[in-house]
Amino acid sequence: MSHTNTPVVEIKAAVKHYRTPEGQAVRALDGVDLSVGANEFVTLLGPSGCGKTTLLRAISGFEQLDSGSLIIQGQPMNDVPPYQRPVNTVFQSYALFPHLSVGDNVGYALEVRGVPRKERDTRVGEALEMVGMGGLQKRKPGLLSGGQQQRVALARAIVNRPALLLLDEPLSALDRHLRQSMQRELKKLQSELGIAFVFVTHDQEEALTMSDRIVVLNGGHVQQIGRPEAIYDRPANAFVAGFIGESNLFKARVSVVDDQHAELVSDVGDTLRVRRGELQLNQQVQVLLRPEQFHLDCPGSSDSHAWLEGVVEQTVFVGKDFEVSMRTPQGSQVKAVVRDAARQALQRLHAGETLRLWYASQAAHVLAGGAR
Amino acid sequence: MMRRLGQNLLSGYSLLFFVFLYLPIGLIFVYSFNGNPLNMMIWGGFSLDWYRSIFGMANSLADNVQYIESTDQLLGSLRTSLSVALITALISTVIGTLTALALARFRFRLQGFYRMLLFMPMMMPDVVLGISLLIFFVNIGIPLGKVSIIIGHCSFLVSYVFIVVSARLAGMDTRLEEASADLGANPWYTFRRITLPMILPGVIGGALLSFIISMDDLVITYFISGVDSTTLPVYIYGMIRRGIKPEINAIATLLILASLLIAAVGLYLRNRQPAALKAEDSHGS
Ligand SMILES: Nc1ncnc2c1ncn2[C@@H]1O[C@H](COP(=O)(O)OP(=O)(O)O)[C@@H](O)[C@H]1O
Ligand SMILES: [Mg+2]
Numbered sequence: 231m232s233h234t235n236t237p238v239v240e241i242k243a244a245v246k247h248y249r250t251p252e253g254q255a256v257r258a259l260d261g262v263d264l265s266v267g268a269n270e271f272v273t274l275l276g277p278s279g280c281g282k283t284t285l286l287r288a289i290s291g292f293e294q295l296d297s298g299s300l301i302i303q304g305q306p307m308n309d310v311p312p313y314q315r316p317v318n319t320v321f322q323s324y325a326l327f328p329h330l331s332v333g334d335n336v337g338y339a340l341e342v343r344g345v346p347r348k349e350r351d352t353r354v355g356e357a358l359e360m361v362g363m364g365g366l367q368k369r370k371p372g373l374l375s376g377g378q379q380q381r382v383a384l385a386r387a388i389v390n391r392p393a394l395l396l397l398d399e400p401l402s403a404l405d406r407h408l409r410q411s412m413q414r415e416l417k418k419l420q421s422e423l424g425i426a427f428v429f430v431t432h433d434q435e436e437a438l439t440m441s442d443r444i445v446v447l448n449g450g451h452v453q454q455i456g457r458p459e460a461i462y463d464r465p466a467n468a469f470v471a472g473f474i475g476e477s478n479l480f481k482a483r484v485s486v487v488d489d490q491h492a493e494l495v496s497d498v499g500d501t502l503r504v505r506r507g508e509l510q511l512n513q514q515v516q517v518l519l520r521p522e523q524f525h526l527d528c529p530g531s532s533d534s535h536a537w538l539e540g541v542v543e544q545t546v547f548v549g550k551d552f553e554v555s556m557r558t559p560q561g562s563q564v565k566a567v568v569r570d571a572a573r574q575a576l577q578r579l580h581a582g583e584t585l586r587l588w589y590a591s592q593a594a595h596v597l598a599g600g601a602r
Numbered sequence: 603m604m605r606r607l608g609q610n611l612l613s614g615y616s617l618l619f620f621v622f623l624y625l626p627i628g629l630i631f632v633y634s635f636n637g638n639p640l641n642m643m644i645w646g647g648f649s650l651d652w653y654r655s656i657f658g659m660a661n662s663l664a665d666n667v668q669y670i671e672s673t674d675q676l677l678g679s680l681r682t683s684l685s686v687a688l689i690t691a692l693i694s695t696v697i698g699t700l701t702a703l704a705l706a707r708f709r710f711r712l713q714g715f716y717r718m719l720l721f722m723p724m725m726m727p728d729v730v731l732g733i734s735l736l737i738f739f740v741n742i743g744i745p746l747g748k749v750s751i752i753i754g755h756c757s758f759l760v761s762y763v764f765i766v767v768s769a770r771l772a773g774m775d776t777r778l779e780e781a782s783a784d785l786g787a788n789p790w791y792t793f794r795r796i797t798l799p800m801i802l803p804g805v806i807g808g809a810l811l812s813f814i815i816s817m818d819d820l821v822i823t824y825f826i827s828g829v830d831s832t833t834l835p836v837y838i839y840g841m842i843r844r845g846i847k848p849e850i851n852a853i854a855t856l857l858i859l860a861s862l863l864i865a866a867v868g869l870y871l872r873n874r875q876p877a878a879l880k881a882e883d884s885h886g887s
Contacts, residue, residue, distance in 0.1 A: 339785040
């Protein structure tokens with residue numbers, strides 16, 4: 231990793247239970263380990279209710295961990311109240327103080343620390359400038375649009391240069407267009423400031439485009455931590471494979487092995503071919519094929535490639551690509567994305583036609599274990 | 603045709619309703635300027651004597667010893683009422699606000715029970731509250747007087763303030779307090795700079811409400827006031843037997859004006875603050 235070796239945050243074996251009003255225990259964090267390096271952009275990704283907010287609130291101090299350790303900048307933080315932690319948060323609902331002006335909102339962290347008015351005004355001006363909201367100091371937050379409130383909340387959180395900025399789904403309330411431009415701006419801001427970001431989202435596209443590293447969470451467990459490409463290309467398990475990107479997942483058993491390749495038979499009887507790797511005969515595994523890994527014609531030597539054949543059920547043109555949905559004789563549904571189909575190839579994509587989809591056997595990713 | 607008739611009946615009814623409601627008040631206002639010293643219901647020409655009398659200024663009644671004396675009593679009871687209401691409003695506002703904060707911001711055992719306890723005094727009949735307070739004061743040895751009235755009023759006005767402030771707190775996003783802590787403010791700073799300004803309209807509303815109720819209370823005060831600490835309502839009630847003094851019209855008029863002023867201030871404060879809150883809500887979540 232390109233980051234310095236002292237982590238800004240280090241969490242070990244974090245466990246947090248909630249008690250519902252009915253008295254049931256909910257396990258929101260179940261042994262989470264995480265470390266965030268200086269100047270790193272880490273995204274917590276997972277479905278709603280997987281514990282992202284809980285993890286963030288444990289770092290900011292609004293939730294106490296049941297067990298596990300939390301270290302920020304080398305200092306144990308478990309017993310430090312939120313107002314003494316060198317961490318600032320951008321809340322999902324922005325949480326701007328409605329009775330204070332934009333300037334006083336942004337300057338709040340400085341005011342609390344007794345920074346003189348003049349210096350405060352300069353720094354507030356700079357922070358607002360950074361988020362493209364210069365000159366709006368006098369306004370009341372209630373009169374701003376959602377996107378503007380978002381920027382003010384951001385300026386308020388960075389004005390005191392925290393060691394770590396926590397962002398809880400900050401873009402989820404914005405419309406698509408605004409969200410994309412804010413994504414770019416956030417990324418730029420992060421590299422300019424040199425502050426580590428822990429960013430929460432349930433949107434996998436957002437996570438893939440913005441992050442240095444992604445932490446995939448489900449049911450309070452870390453499923454996988456890694457760079458976006460690694461998470462996408464080599465998901466650690468079926469959950470990650472299914473949650474990030476479109477996927478064709480086959481449960482299969484190794485039936486034939488040679489030096490380089492292994493042949494597998496899926497639970498319904500499709501034949502698959504992958505790089506041998508560590509595979510043993512009769513081993514139960516899962517095989518992942520991403521839709522964009524398929525080709526209409528064999529792109530290389532037929533030895534290193536394999537195919538699946540079936541009947542086209544539906545083809546949808548989505549801009550440059552065709553999304554093809556095919557069913558094999560064994561009954562598996564295969565989704566493929568085919569780009570720039572030539573004129574005569576187009577014929578083959580009509581519903582009801584028999585189609586052969588090629589893939590490179592080393593592109594197929596084998597997930598450990600046949601169980602889910 | 604039928605609809606027309608129905609509409610006329612309805613507006614006639616509404617008119618009657620408002621006449622019933624406001625005519626007595628209007629009469630009090632008019633007769634507070636009545637110059638007839640003997641019978642206050644018979645118009646005897648325009649006069650400001652009753653207002654002069656209240657403020658201790660020379661008037662045409664100055665030579666009548668009996669009048670002067672009882673006017674002093676009347677004014678004394680007004681002073682008692684005002685000071686009781688002021689102190690009561692202050693104490694019950696502080697206690698009621700702190701109670702509302704504690705119940706809204708902390709989790710502890712029997713919370714629902716405490717909440718219910720706080721609603722009880724509002725639902726209890728005044729007579730019951732009055733008699734039980736009387737028995738309590740006598741048993742514990744607190745002499746009946748201003749102090750007992752203040753304690754008695756606070757015992758149920760805390761509930762009113764609690765409810766008004768609680769409503770305000772319920773409408774406040776707890777994330778605001780978290781945001782403040784997140785930015786480095788300790789709990790006391792957060793309270794001063796964020797929580798208090800946000801609930802201030804509720805606190806002021808609660809204070810005005812308890813002031814007015816304390817001024818106005820007859821039944822409970824009747825039980826727990828001593829001989830030399832009569833409040834205005836108790837004094838007026840007593841007057842019915844001795845004969846009503848015309849000054850009462852002038853005092854009532856002044857009280858109505860004061861109430862209107864207080865209500866106007868309350869309404870103004872209520873309407874001013876939520877504008878910012880509403881705008882905030884429409885963008886959040
Ligand atoms: N205050 C709470 N009381 C009880 N359960 C809670 C509380 N907060 C969160 N939970 C539960 O903990 C789990 C994780 O919640 P959360 O961290 O908010 O998830 P996410 O942010 O990923 O959607 C969920 O099942 C949620 O219902
Ligand atoms: Mg959440």
